[in-house]
Amino acid sequence: MTADAIVRVRGLHYSIGGRPIFDAVDVDIARGAVTAVMGPSGTGKTTLLRLITGQLFADRGLVEVDGKDVGQQSRGEIYRMRRRMGMLFQNGALLTDLSVYDNVAFPLREHTRLPERLLRHVVLTKLQAVGLRGAWQLMPAELSGGMSRRVAIARAIVMDPELLIYDEPFVGLDPISMGVVLRLIRRLNDTLGLTSIVVSHDVREVSAVADHLYLLSGGKVVASGPPSALADSDREDVRQFMHGLPDGPVPFHYPAPDYDQQLRRAR
């Protein structure tokens, strides 16, 4: 347990349509650190982010952000809480009818009354931080996947949040773009004094950047700790995931009737 945790999840139960997603999950996100939440597809990693950001609410248990129970907040309070968060969606989720510049300026224009000159200064500073100041005039359709993700990062940090959340930031990126995004996650976290949560199943990439890992499987936290500790774990399920073994506690084959019998019946 972390003494200074910006996010505290205790005894979290959550189910969708009667199917349990989380069964007594405990998670601590340490302030100032990069914490990764990993696990096989369909284990509810994104759902956990939605619970932390107040897009979903726990059936039972506590989800606390900066000492406040998310489940007890009004809509207005949740919106105020989100102003101190930035989130990067899987595909960037840029507003397609706005240019790169206007996308980054969007939160400032909605929430502040900054004069245009100052706003321009802030936007260009954030675009410079992600290396895309030169692309300010482009429309989202003209950007590559990696560039879209970087613009989305610039937009996520434009309000100077305390907590930055990345939902599958490496999906569909080439190695160069992936390297750029990886470095950005670490650099922004350290230079801006943020706390970062990275949800991903890219073990090697995330291990390189995260201070702490949580491994989710079957609705529970199966392991947590520094990346090196998890890589050396003796547990079979942790080893299978961390080393990408095709067979193990998560079987290669989807449950099926006897192979021979099914072939005979097909004849």
Place this chain on the structure above:
Amino acid sequence: MLPAIPRELWQSLQGALIALGGYALFAVRLLVEVPRALLRFRLVIDQVHNAGTLSLVIIMLSGLFVGMVLGLQGFDLLERFGSEESLGTAVALGLLKELGPVVTALLFAGRAGTALASELGLMRATDQIAAMEMMAVDPVRRVVMPRFLGGVIAMPLLAAIFSMIGLYGAQLVGVQLMGVDSGQFWSQMRGAVETADVMEGVIKSVVFGVACSLIAVYEGYHSIPTAEGVGRATTRTVVISSVVVLLLDYILTAVMR
């Protein structure tokens, strides 16, 4: 004892009631947002352009042809009674009270309604709506409301243009082609058409504007975030809008006659 309602019928009835409730709640939410949306009128103007200006060509072309057909059919009919000078009156009343608002609404549902529904549906499917919520920006206030108001404002303007072009089309056929006296055409029209007739058309087009815009933004905003879901929302927008416009047209005509 009452006959037992078949299960499927009961379920579809329940589904329809739930959808109607959803529409009512969404309409109330939009209504509450009107004053705030008027403060950021620039966003609304952009949407009047999207829903209105971009529909102008189709509205003008359709208006011209509908007017020309009315002129031709009206002339044939009135000629039988020897009163072809009343063509202007007949066409004007038909266009201002009925065809102007109704055909404009049907075309609006097909052009602007589908564009609105698919745009909002795609915004949801590509997480743009979720991203706005995460930026603490209410998507109903920022995205839905300007589009709704833009549609409501554009509809009466489009209907007026439709009727005007329609009258020109009828005049083209009736006066230029069939030889109805130009003075009679216009003076009879001016004498017979009253402010109440014009107002009937205006009221209808405002009501249709509210209905079509509400249906488009509701279906788009609540679409399932997949390619199929967005497609369905777009289709539903046209189908529901068309039926609702014709139903409302009957009700309004009956009330205002």
